[in-house]
Amino acid sequence: MISFKNASVTYPGGVHALRDVTLDIPPGQMIVIVGLSGAGKSTLIRAINGLVPLTGGDVRVDGRSVTQASGRQLRELRAEVGMIFQTFNLVKRTTVLNNVLMGRMHGTAWWRTLLGRYPADDLEYAMRALERVEIVEKAYVRASNLSGGQQQRVGIARALAQEPKVLLADEPVASLDPPTSHVVMRDLQRINRELGITTIVNLHFLDLARQYGERIIGLREGDIVFDGRGEDADEQVFRDIYGRSLTADDVLEAKAEL
Amino acid sequence: MSAAGVESAPSRQRRPARPRRSPWAYVSVIAFLALTWWAGSDRFGIGFSVPELIENATRAGGIVSDFLDPQWIYWTALIGPFIETFQMAVIGGVIGCSIALVVAFLASKVTTPNTAAYLADKALLNILRALPDILYALVFVAAVGIGPLAGIIALILFNIGVVAKLLSETVDGVDLGPSEAAQAAGGNRFQQIRAAVFPQVLPNYLAFSLYTFELNLRASTVLGIVGAGGIGTLINVERAAFRYDRIAVIIVAIFVIVFVVESISIALRRRLV
Amino acid sequence: MTKLDTPIAAVSQARPRRPRATGRLLLNAALAVLFLGAALTVEVDLTRLLEAPAAIWRILVLMFSAPDWSELERASGLMLESIHIAWIGTIMGAILSLPLAFLAAKNVTSRTGSTVVRQVLNAIRAVPELILAIAFIPIVGLGAFAGTMAIGLHSIGTLGKLASEAIEGIDPGPVEAATSVGAPRMAVMRWGVLPQVLPEIVAFWLYRFEINIRAAAILGIVGAGGIGEGLSQTIIYRRWDRAGVYVIVIVLATVAIDAVSSRIRRRIIGGGDRAIKTEADMVTDGHGQSGPDPAKGPNPRDFG
Numbered sequence: 001m002i003s004f005k006n007a008s009v010t011y012p013g014g015v016h017a018l019r020d021v022t023l024d025i026p027p028g029q030m031i032v033i034v035g036l037s038g039a040g041k042s043t044l045i046r047a048i049n050g051l052v053p054l055t056g057g058d059v060r061v062d063g064r065s066v067t068q069a070s071g072r073q074l075r076e077l078r079a080e081v082g083m084i085f086q087t088f089n090l091v092k093r094t095t096v097l098n099n100v101l102m103g104r105m106h107g108t109a110w111w112r113t114l115l116g117r118y119p120a121d122d123l124e125y126a127m128r129a130l131e132r133v134e135i136v137e138k139a140y141v142r143a144s145n146l147s148g149g150q151q152q153r154v155g156i157a158r159a160l161a162q163e164p165k166v167l168l169a170d171e172p173v174a175s176l177d178p179p180t181s182h183v184v185m186r187d188l189q190r191i192n193r194e195l196g197i198t199t200i201v202n203l204h205f206l207d208l209a210r211q212y213g214e215r216i217i218g219l220r221e222g223d224i225v226f227d228g229r230g231e232d233a234d235e236q237v238f239r240d241i242y243g244r245s246l247t248a249d250d251v252l253e254a255k256a257e258l
Numbered sequence: 259m260s261a262a263g264v265e266s267a268p269s270r271q272r273r274p275a276r277p278r279r280s281p282w283a284y285v286s287v288i289a290f291l292a293l294t295w296w297a298g299s300d301r302f303g304i305g306f307s308v309p310e311l312i313e314n315a316t317r318a319g320g321i322v323s324d325f326l327d328p329q330w331i332y333w334t335a336l337i338g339p340f341i342e343t344f345q346m347a348v349i350g351g352v353i354g355c356s357i358a359l360v361v362a363f364l365a366s367k368v369t370t371p372n373t374a375a376y377l378a379d380k381a382l383l384n385i386l387r388a389l390p391d392i393l394y395a396l397v398f399v400a401a402v403g404i405g406p407l408a409g410i411i412a413l414i415l416f417n418i419g420v421v422a423k424l425l426s427e428t429v430d431g432v433d434l435g436p437s438e439a440a441q442a443a444g445g446n447r448f449q450q451i452r453a454a455v456f457p458q459v460l461p462n463y464l465a466f467s468l469y470t471f472e473l474n475l476r477a478s479t480v481l482g483i484v485g486a487g488g489i490g491t492l493i494n495v496e497r498a499a500f501r502y503d504r505i506a507v508i509i510v511a512i513f514v515i516v517f518v519v520e521s522i523s524i525a526l527r528r529r530l531v
Numbered sequence: 532m533t534k535l536d537t538p539i540a541a542v543s544q545a546r547p548r549r550p551r552a553t554g555r556l557l558l559n560a561a562l563a564v565l566f567l568g569a570a571l572t573v574e575v576d577l578t579r580l581l582e583a584p585a586a587i588w589r590i591l592v593l594m595f596s597a598p599d600w601s602e603l604e605r606a607s608g609l610m611l612e613s614i615h616i617a618w619i620g621t622i623m624g625a626i627l628s629l630p631l632a633f634l635a636a637k638n639v640t641s642r643t644g645s646t647v648v649r650q651v652l653n654a655i656r657a658v659p660e661l662i663l664a665i666a667f668i669p670i671v672g673l674g675a676f677a678g679t680m681a682i683g684l685h686s687i688g689t690l691g692k693l694a695s696e697a698i699e700g701i702d703p704g705p706v707e708a709a710t711s712v713g714a715p716r717m718a719v720m721r722w723g724v725l726p727q728v729l730p731e732i733v734a735f736w737l738y739r740f741e742i743n744i745r746a747a748a749i750l751g752i753v754g755a756g757g758i759g760e761g762l763s764q765t766i767i768y769r770r771w772d773r774a775g776v777y778v779i780v781i782v783l784a785t786v787a788i789d790a791v792s793s794r795i796r797r798r799i800i801g802g803g804d805r806a807i808k809t810e811a812d813m814v815t816d817g818h819g820q821s822g823p824d825p826a827k828g829p830n831p832r833d834f835g
């Protein structure tokens with residue numbers, strides 16, 4: 001479904017965020033990427049939908065090259081790849097429904113975008129997406145009036161409304177408290193299982209990674225240093241990925257006890 | 259009681275010397291005084307002279323008494339020109355603010371990543387704003403003739419300058435997250451702006467627009483002085499006829515209009531943002 | 532629709548009804564009626580607006596393709612007069628507005644007293660400078676002095692209002708301290724209030740000076756001195772090549788003075804701990820009337 005071939009990203013400052021990464025992700029998998037802050041997790045995920053361009057190598061989604069796509073092709077590709085953000089990235093001053101309808105934006109006529117009038121079909125998609133994350137009753141509420149967990153579910157609904165083949169989630173629970181984190185992670189897991197959407201999640205809590213990751217990929221300074229099943233990733237593995245001994249900050253539940 | 263009422267324990271603390279003022283303080287005071295003298299002096303500046311002032315004031319006695327004794331009944335003559343003032347403010351405001359919406363997005367690097375394009379737009383806005391509205395009116399009266407059309411064009415330009423500048427600064431400060439989300443969903447630039455940026459700045463845009471409507475009414479009361487329509491037109495007529503008792507009525511009317519409109523506009527704006 | 536058709540976990544969820552947007556609809560309708568009403572009744576053929584871009588372009592070409600630089604000396608001299616008018620007018624306004632600002636501040640003066648003074652300031656502000664100049668000319672004669680008086684008077688209104696709002700936003704601590712040592716009222720104002728607000732108020736003065744430059748550039752239109760006189764003459768006689776020189780001089784002078792003045796303002800306010808109030812702030816909090824500046828934190832305003 002997604003394949004990186006010798007992919008590298010070097011930022012203008014000279015930071016090598018990805019070094020020669022080669023990686024294959026089959027359809028339907030739920031993958032968790034772990035690594036310290038700055039390891040290159042966000043870069044890896046953003047390379048998949050072209051928000052960060054590669055400086056070397058190639059990445060393909062469903063057989064189509066992201067690096068060689070034209071502007072229009074890239075937008076088409078993005079329409080099939082949903083994305084969920086750490087800070088939710090909702091337009092807070094408008095309704096939940098308008099936010100979710102953003103997921104239907106691709107291919108909408110310009111005048112419809114201008115007037116904010118989406119076709120009935122798109123409205124139906126948006127409503128169903130909201131139903132799937134069980135927040136449809138908030139459809140006409142302003143996004144700013146929701147709690148963090150609710151906002152992230154709207155973020156998920158926005159991605160789902162795209163009818164994506166792939167779901168990318170960049171630290172989706174980093175701004176949430178532990179119980180809410182589990183709710184959101186379970187939503188993602190359910191979506192992955194029920195709809196068979198390939199799901200890639202960045203996390204930095206090792207317990208969450210082990211619990212939800214079918215497959216775990218460890219990144220360190222732009223290199224893949226671990227690639228294996230969730231149950232095989234014991235504490236030693238995480239020490240290797242992080243390059244240091246583990247602390248209370250590395251687990252979600254310990255934080256809750258503090 | 260001894261001096262200062264305190265017998266301090268002998269200590270090794272040294273009292274600091276009073277810090278010296280920076281020489282810049284003196285330089286700026288002298289510069290300020292020199293500038294003011296220069297600007298106020300008879301030979302170079304505005305020619306402030308008390309004797310002349312007294313002479314003028316005594317000579318003007320008749321005019322002042324006219325001023326203080328307004329011909330109130332004259333207000334009926336103001337109704338028509340006032341309606342014209344209002345029409346000019348509405349038309350100029352709606353058209354100007356609509357154009358400003360587009361110009362503002364072109365003048366922010368958030369929505370116009372092309373550096374040359376948005377810098378050019380920003381520079382244009384700065385020039386547009388450097389000139390007062392009535393100056394535009396002066397030019398357009400010469401170009402399209404006496405009457406409210408010149409005033410409307412002047413107001414349109416003036417409003418583009420004000421609203422586009424303020425709004426583009428608001429756009430500079432929006433949360434970029436939603437825009438990234440729209441981009442990730444496959445939206446093109448126009449869609450990103452419409453769906454992710456525009457809702458964030460809409461309340462500010464409405465507030466700025468109301469504000470310019472208020473400025474418009476204020477401005478369109480004086481545009482008539484250069485022949486661009488509205489209530490100011492009467493000022494010229496009555497001035498030429500030395501009817502200061504009527505000018506007093508016009509001034510009171512302008513004052514009331516501006517005052518009322520400003521109060522309404524402030525109340526509305528406060529509810530918006 | 533295949534994927535979304537997969538059954539959703541059996542939680543019964545009712546879709547909410549779309550709320551009616553009556554208010555917004557009414558507002559839009561009112562605006563449309565207002566605009567159409569104005570556009571249809573105004574005694575102008577509005578299709579002529581479509582000629583405007585061409586007319587503007589033609590004038591721009593006439594003005595700037597070959598400016599008559601021989602006019603530069605006169606234009607600069609008159610611009611200098613405008614700057615003088617703005618300078619003296621601003622100083623007049625600054626000096627006279629300061630005591631009025633204290634009288635208009637709710638936390639310094641009694642409620643009724645402050646309301647009265649505030650309304651007086653609002654009233655002064657409501658009359659445009661140009662109109663004030665027209666009123667002054669018969670009293671003090673044609674020329675720069677009338678313009679200076681007009682600008683000075685108008686500035687009393689605007690500066691007094693801004694300064695009184697700054698005073699209302701002060702930290703009451705130092706005032707309590709000064710009062711608690713038994714200082715007389717004047718001393719409380721001088722040492723408890725003034726030091727807190729002076730930087731901000733001086734910044735307002737400079738800001739007003741920038742605005743007054745623009746105002747002083749047009750006063751000449753009614754004969755109250757400055758560059759406006761020369762400009763309106765060249766335009767009336769359609770000497771566009773000369774008018775262009777005037778416009779260039781005005782733009783350069785205002786832009787240059789803005790640059791210097793805003794730099795000084797920023798230094799006075801001292802980057803960071805105090806927010807510089809921008810025009811946008813004034814608009815969105817209703818000319819600052821809603822008072823507390825969020826950057827300054829909590830603002831307990833009623834004391835004394």
Ligand SMILES: Nc1ncnc2c1ncn2[C@@H]1O[C@H](COP(=O)(O)OP(=O)(O)O)[C@@H](O)[C@H]1O
Pocket residue numbers: 011012013015016017035036037038039040041042043044
């Ligand atoms: N836009 C950018 N410009 C320059 N350097 C960047 C940029 N984004 C990220 N980096 C650098 O690239 C490295 C990887 O960043 P990132 O992918 O965000 O890591 P993670 O998501 O794992 O915290 C970091 O060292 C970061 O400082």
Ligand SMILES: [Mg+2]
Pocket residue numbers: 038041042043171
């Ligand atoms: Mg990251």
